[in-house]
Amino acid sequence: MMASFMSFFGGRRDSKQAARDAIVTMRQQLQMIEKKEDFLQKKIDEELKKAKANAVSNKAVATQALRRKKQSEAEMERLNGQRLQLEQQINTLESANLNLETMQVMKKASDVLEQIHGRMGMNEVDATMARIAEQREIANEVAEAISAPIEQVDETELREELAELEQAQLDERLAAAEHVPVHIPSGAREAPKPIAVEDDEEAQLRELQAALAM
Numbered sequence: 001m002m003a004s005f006m007s008f009f010g011g012r013r014d015s016k017q018a019a020r021d022a023i024v025t026m027r028q029q030l031q032m033i034e035k036k037e038d039f040l041q042k043k044i045d046e047e048l049k050k051a052k053a054n055a056v057s058n059k060a061v062a063t064q065a066l067r068r069k070k071q072s073e074a075e076m077e078r079l080n081g082q083r084l085q086l087e088q089q090i091n092t093l094e095s096a097n098l099n100l101e102t103m104q105v106m107k108k109a110s111d112v113l114e115q116i117h118g119r120m121g122m123n124e125v126d127a128t129m130a131r132i133a134e135q136r137e138i139a140n141e142v143a144e145a146i147s148a149p150i151e152q153v154d155e156t157e158l159r160e161e162l163a164e165l166e167q168a169q170l171d172e173r174l175a176a177a178e179h180v181p182v183h184i185p186s187g188a189r190e191a192p193k194p195i196a197v198e199d200d201e202e203a204q205l206r207e208l209q210a211a212l213a214m
Helices: 002-009 015-053 059-118 122-147 155-178 200-213
Strands: none
Touching: 015 059
């Protein structure tokens, strides 16, 4: 079976079409058998009806009807056997045709793989992977160089420069405040001058002078 299948696979290029034609022909034959079976079934039903109708009144006619019914039933059995054979043959042929198509597809895939691998040896694969790894490493180095942070400024130097700016601003404000004239409204009264507070020694001296004068 396997040998015949392989010879069929390696045969003429129109084997697939031949199988399809054979399947079509057998299906047409099945349709003819089915039509014949329908005809015989109707004939069997008619003969049976005739036999029942003449079973009592005319036994000779009933007997002939039953004989023709038996013949039709025998023909039906032969047709059933032919139909089963054709159906099995169709299934077998369809399965073989499917196997043929599957094997052809697998053979094409195998040929393509062989061509691909024939142009791609392991040495070439290793060299290609090495070049890819090298280029990836270069790309990583470039990315690191591009994304590297700029050199940081000395924070102490920044604080000292900020302190100098703050001091210069304070000096400018103080200098501007010294040159601003004081404006006194015309209707405002001068604040009374504070009375000098005498110390205790001067007060005691005046009291002594007053007592002597008396």
